Amino acid sequence: MQSIIKSSSSSSSSVTFIRIRQFSTSSTLFNNLSNSNKTIVSEEDASKSAPLVALHKRLNLPNDYKLGTLTRALTCRSSRGNLANNYGLNILGKNFLSYYVNEYLLSKYPRLPLPVLNTAVSSYISTESLHNVGKYSWGIEIDETPILNKILNEEPKEYSLGKLRFLPINQIEETGITKLTSKSKDEINSSSAYALGVRSIIGGLYISTQSEDLTKKFIYDHIISRKLDLSKMFEFEQPTRELSRLCKREGLTKPIAKLLVENGRLSDKPIYVVGVFSGEEKLGESYGSSLNEAKIRASVNALKNWYLYKPLNNSVPSDKDYKPSIIDHGIVIV
Amino acid sequence: MPIKPIPLLPKFQNGLGSFILQCKKITLQVDKAGGSSEGLRQFLKLRLNNYAISNPKIEFRIVEKHGHPIIKGHYINGREKAICIRNLNVDNVENKLNLLKESSGEQLRKRTNKVESINQSIRGIWSPLHVDPSIRHKI
Amino acid sequence: MHFFIRSLARIQLRNTSRVFTSPITNYSLLANRTFSISSTKYNQTITNTTQDSKILKQLPDLTPLKLEDDLYAVIKVHSNPFLVTEGDKVILPYNLKHAQVGDVLNFNDVAVIGSRNYTFTDDSIDPSLYTIKAVVLEKTKLPMRIREITKRRQRKVRHAISKPHRTILRITELKLK
């Protein structure tokens, strides 16, 4: 049996051999060690970690992306041990993400109002959103096995390098053991840790490749490619009033709602289709079961048409063949 | 504020932008001496190395335990798929591994539609109020 | 003010469903009416485009479609039509043996490409006009079904087990060139 294992672990494939034994006890007695002497994991050690190699390949990371860097991206500042942590990588990744997501949304929807823009950006890169990316699209695992179990299972030291390491808030309560120390400020919940990991992997991609284009492409492929319906993110308080302010600012004729079609006015389920016109131009159209409802819906439709205007060329300023499109004048203040 | 934003979370659609293999780990549980593990033992000795090299995105984990051999796939969605491979020969073991590899971890279910979509209908919904008024039905 | 004009035009055109058709000029396409499996892996660029240069082609003008936001297409796989948009899952009722999970498929038998206001139909649209790609997401099966088969006035019950294959694709790209 031993010979099989040796032959498989000598290759670059990700195979580990673990002898499982059943233990009922678990231990969380180990405290956080100081992070003063940080070491960066060597490539040889890192390549022994099967989950790390698999994660590297799963994300199609380039060969320049060292496994040591990936380990560092998965090590949060609060984790125990003396490995180099992802503090700097996280900041870099965050800057990359917020710039490119803002750029994408601003170029795609130049007239998007600021509150919606900010919400849309945070939908893409908020902690919760990045937690979903890390956990449910990249399949990063948390290093949860207590150290005692690791030793008893004869788990290789390097095995946990491929897992997300941090100090969790909810440590398991042991009967008979009372925790005397107060809650450390380094303790974070798992979703923040996942977000840290995802941002750091993106930061690490730039550090490894020194290529802004590659990092941008990675962000587009993994973060921006997810589907977000912006038209469902609007809620107007006074749509008719806002529309008339908009028309005034843009120098258009005052908007007028007109009934286009109706059906069943005398029945209990009437339906009206109303269009909002500015001069001869139709700004929006919608339906409703009363004239007022239809008029409000039509105004909302007109406002959404305005705010969600998409220019035909889809280039962003960081593209090489960028063509400038319109620049918005700002949100309408009622 | 005149416009209130409603927070939404974007939906991940695997394959759009990037494709990520959903099977992340396969555990091969083998008995050292049992007769039903013969095929798996052969597989481990002869083929696992090449198989693991050709599937670098998957982590393989060998577990030694008494009883029938079981292979278990661990998926990104958190589910597991276990197959008992007792008395199977080497080729059948490999087929079962392929089955785990090619699955997305989702539970098997009936597929009623040819196409599953979360996009809005592009052509829109037909409206009786927008047809030509000369042929429109009037109540 | 583009969007106002466009939305105005949209309403006017909605009533008159316009279909531009063009005669088939490239007969060589009719011979090969299935999809081709590319040997390239995901995220790789494909450069092999073999075109029959002998046949003179007159490509139709698809500018109205190019100006629209979203497109749909009716793609045919073994002459089985699927109406798809970008991001849809296509469920093929068989095991696509030659394709691995994660492979990219190019579709070259497309009957319809359209948008909200315009539709372009042809018997088989010239593949140089569009790119439609899909990635193999999963090769799975339906849940096992046991059907009881009996004959009249006979006590024997045969149990027919079926667990048919399914291949699931995701449309990753649908655009006009």
Next chain:
Amino acid sequence: MFQSIRSSIHSQLSTIRITSYRNIGYLHRGERIRGLIRDESEYLLNPNGLKYNLESILPLKQYLSTLLENKSQINDELLLQISTHKSFAHGSKPFNEKLAIYGGHFLKYKTSLFAIQTGGIDSLGSKTSKDLISRKVLAEFIRKNELNQGIYWKKRDQLLTDSSINGEDSVFATVLEALIGGLLLNKGKLITEKFINERLLNETDPNSLINIAKNIK
């Protein structure tokens, strides 16, 4: 407001007629009287008393002309928008809010890359790299380069003189960020990078952010 017309949409479109308008003939000047619409030139003034027009952006234009060299210049309306804060004229004129958000992200992004080049990955998140793009430093940059005259905004309180309290720092920083955002959206990434490298993160230039951040402490 609603005209119930049973005819088709087509005939509807052709029968729309513009009804009567109320035209305003009198624009009030002088002391404010409720109900009367004021003359714009009366109140569209920045804290320096400068009127809202295209002439005031000349310093900014000159400042950029050396950067853009022989390439086409940024149009005047955009420059005016860049130097107009949201607080001016109750947002009725084009203002720089979104440009500033965008430019601010780009500046942050570029300074983090600059910090890595000079001090390695561990220098990120340190105080020096944070100070480099603090409001105070950005505002000082605008003042040092004498671009502060033609900025349109409204003081929160006319009596406050401390620039960090009365909003001046914040407004000036916004203008610099909006300038970056405007350059990006109008001229693309390369020229904006050139601007940042030559003017903002240039150690030899005494008016660059690096030297301002050193001196301000």
